[in-house]
Amino acid sequence: MCGIVGLFHPQLPSVPELGMLRRMGDAVRHRGPDGEGFHAEPHLGLGHRRLSIVDLAGGAQPMATEDGAVLVCFNGEIYNHAALKRELEAAGHRFRTRSDTESILHGWREWGLGVLDRLKGMFAFALWDRERGELLLARDRLGEKPMLYGLLPDGTLAFASEMAGLLALPAMPRRLDPAALDDYLALGYVPDPRTIHAGISRLPAAHFLLLRRGEAGLPAPRRYWQPPRAGMPAPADAARELAARLDAAVSAQLMSDVPLGAFLSGGVDSSAVVACAARAVAEAGTGPLATFTIGFDGPEDERPAAAALAARLGLASHAEAGRVDYVAAARDQAAIFGEPFGDHSAVPTLAVCRLARQHVTVALSGDGGDEVFAGYRRYRFHSLAEAVRRAFPAPVRKRLIGGLAAAYPKLDRAPRWLRAKSTLTEISLDAALGYYRTVCKLHEERRRGVYAAPLRAALDGHAPSARIAALMAECDPDDALLQAQYADLHTYLPGDILVKTDRTAMAVSLELRPPILDHELVAWGMALPAKLKLRGGFGKRILREALAPQLPAELLWGRKRGFADSIGGQFRAQAATVRTRLTGGVMAESGLFDVGALGRLADEHTSGRFDHAQAIWQLLVLEGFLARQDLAGVAASRASAPVGA
Template sequence: MCGFTGLFMPRLTRAPSGEISPALLHHMTDAIAHRGPDDEGFHIEPGIGLGFRRLSIIDLAAGHQPMGNEDASVMIVFNGEIYNFQALRDELRALGHIFATHCDTEVIIHGWESWGLAVLDRLDGFFAFALWDRMQGSLLLARDRLGKKPLYYGVAPDGTLAFGSELAALTPVPGLTDALDPAALEDYLAFGYVPDPASIYQRIRKLPPAHFMLITADDPRPAPRRYWTLPPPDATSTTMNEAVDILRTRLDAAVSARMIADVPLGAFLSGGIDSGAILALAARHAAASGKGPLQSFTIGFPGPTDERAAAAAMAGHCGATHVTEAVAPGDVIDAARHQAEIFGEPFGDHSSVPSLAVARLARTGVKVALSGDGGDEVFGGYRRYRWHSIADQARRLLPDRARRALLAPIAAAYPKLDRAPSWLRAKTTLTEISLDSAHGYYRTVCKLQDDERRGLMTPRLKSLLDGHDPAAGIVAALDTEADPLRAAQLVDLATYLPGDILVKVDRTSMRSGVEVRSPLLDPALVAWGMGLPPQLKLQAGQGKSILRQAVAPLLPRAVLDRPKQGFVAPLSAELRRAAPRLRGTLLGPAMLDTGWFDGAAIGRMIDQHESGQHDHGWKLWHLLVLEGFLARHAGAAAGRAHPALVA
């Protein structure tokens, strides 16, 4: 719902005047104006400057930010929603605090005054914020438990700490975006996004989910510290029926809490179980409160993955007013190069294209939309979870030495049959089983495998990487958990969810002026769901078993029986037709002038794709996204030579 920026000059690095540049702070805030089209505000005093852009959701008249306490000795800029703010406000009033607004932001200010850092444990919602306490001379930066809202920061060469809601907010700060991070670039090529806490720039970091930084004027070193972690699984035996009853109660409460708004509220709707269940529950609460029917929104790309008919049937079942739109895929190359403008760094998830389209459609009717994000991660819905569990069972049947000796050579010799029937494409499965569990799962989520990725690099880039291994984070996370399903889920909650899914949702919705709320990612619900035994999630080769049973009474049979589909774009055919233009783009100066990429290797990949020898569609899309970012970065670097652009 908003965006913020800030500059902090610790005493140890502060210029004699200690003045923050208003022009720079305004420039940073203007860069994220799309996050808050309704209002803007600034607070500047010696050593600290805060900027804000507001998308008004609660207390439309009095929620102006930066917001302060009675004497403005504590100031905050806040992005998100606190669902339990009314209960916290009552508790703080009993302690003697006086509230000037009905806005959820104010409870953080007074909560800090009474509870200090413990206020973070009391907040139920999603958020990122910066809180300045003049009396203590401290700056608190914090991010919600699952990473729904972003927070970037970096220390400029002059010692100034800059922070903001998007990378775009930090690009005007001199010295922060001069150098790219080669390790982050390789991570992007491996995963299709840059995992926390890195960014594509060496001097800019992301505050990880469930972390805070408390920075004082005399100790300016940013040091992220964790304030929340998932509890261990509950050892208490739970039957499916008991768990289903609990899930229904928890999910209903999570939906109800997310319907507080002083503006129109609707729902994103696909043809699947998760978004259908959220709409059904929200429609019930809307009817019970006397509100009119909810609006639901769906977009479709003509073709086999078009979900408009299934979504319309679900909306009719719930009594929602359904809004749908057909969207042409458009120019694939232009869409890829546009990603850098939206995300600020390379971001390869092509489903961001329909996500942006449905957010724009929703903005025609509402300011807040509920979504079904999180069901797959929490309740084991991804197909890769099933395959990883099966592969782990196979590993247990063969000793490590036998697997490496027998399966690894077979996998290496097995042909890569991209266009063959699925039952003939065994190379990936054989390779995964030949590896240990952690490296096997890494290969499952990897977009460009190690040999393919390194084959595109010049010796110069390889030397800059200095042995960097994108698998290290996944291996470390998986090695701490014995159960293969929970291990894979923990990895995704730590990497894929905050690095890909939630980034996609936040940037596309904020670009459109819509706040998205995800009931299935209620932290208490996530903690409970992650603690369930695996047999309640995976049954008879089907994921999300418990969620299916819990929401079955809410959904038509056709929705429950419909196979999981997801968005699949016709990238391969489009890029095959666009091969000549593809060569001109990927073999142009943006990629090759870096000295990091082997033009001949990229050319061979394009040739193989154009001829149909291999399907490199998704790999070429990721390279196009990277090329678009590098072109934008090179243009910005040239612009930095002109002082007017950083004034």
């Protein structure tokens, strides 16, 4: 795993300063502590920080072709690079290293943009073809590896693996985007292609940018891969085929010249990956696989189930108790993520990454199983809600069920079966808006209630739900489950899950690989009929059935545990600190919020009458970000579109 930085001016032939590239590289040093490399020539500068995984001696970057005409800086792993090498050598190409990076160079020369269709893996790279005068920035199909970019005032394109690499440039604009801020508070993250800064964008998953020397302006990103938007007939023996596909994906991702282990939570997804990896390692005779687990005391503790499975499979097991001060941890999120990030499970994820890094450089994870095979509870609810919607004409549903929802009291602290207001509201809405409400962290009335008037005015017409609705509309209208999965694959997976795992792992220089996100497995799994994914009250039905010969029934069919500690109680225990941070300092000085409303939010949570834990966490994270960015005193009224300066 590595860090990429670069500068490109298509029209000015000046040579970028190496000192500037080094500052950018130093800002992402944690992504690659094992080495660095820089290159500068007219129009272009490239920088690379390396975490050595494959071909430790020969994989230094930037890497060039033998004649020096094509260079690449690459972050990730190409799991089929050996097969590509054989094909390219048969076509006359000569390889000088064992590194997977070199397959990109020769692949570009042989296939041009078609190389993107041939790469299997997780990647983000910058490739410069001096003869063609073309710079290619590309990102993998699911968004496992990041690529951010922005324009400097002189027209230079700056790009980097993380926000810190861009903000190392004093000239990089730092203007808060009000729409991104609203998206963050609605969803818990800023979805692609936005970032919290109006002048900085994320290259979306499965997209590339192709820039040419001499051409003015920034072209729009172009898509090169699309997940399925309609289902397929059920395969004859879907469970057996899934088991074979998962075995192949896991085996491909075991390539490494450094120690490799796996995360193990005791849940279905990580257990599936570990079981496949353990079998592959045993067959190869490469030694036992190490597993890593973080758990929290109480009934949700994942350590006993993980230890039992590790013992059953004959694996080394490393586990620690998670002890987290979330009030303090909120301040650290901006340093890790570069912008506000509201998934509080990032805190224990960082802890398990630290544990793993004490023993290995590469770890496998089970990420992706819930999205690909419909494991989230919200998928079951959405499918049921859609069945109810289709039983009632829209006017009746909105009038009758919507009326019930309006009249039903909000019972945040009541048992789940009494909290029907949200359920009724979601059913009364159309499918896309109903699903949006299930993934929304802070609904519009809550968000707008804490905004200052200038920020509310700047957000006029912005709806975080619009992106999800547009994505769901691209899918088969008769497959409600696929619509929800498709939306998550473009928003929640790359914006939350994969950002969380990439940044926390890279913060401790650990490479994390999720085999379930093999793009061919993803396309096959998502296109399965809904009945193979959701049935009998269980999500991931087909995955559970595929693993039945390998894993114990209590693990496959038992209750899912959560990977996080309770945060609400901590916020009540530290009520004075929470209130001060929400209503004073940068939150008050920014001009973005109604501090009186923030105070009432904190007081309602402290009283125990309401559970505002998620809102408070996101606001505390935002407070830490604003303090780190030194945006105090920046009022929303000072800008029309972007907020801040």
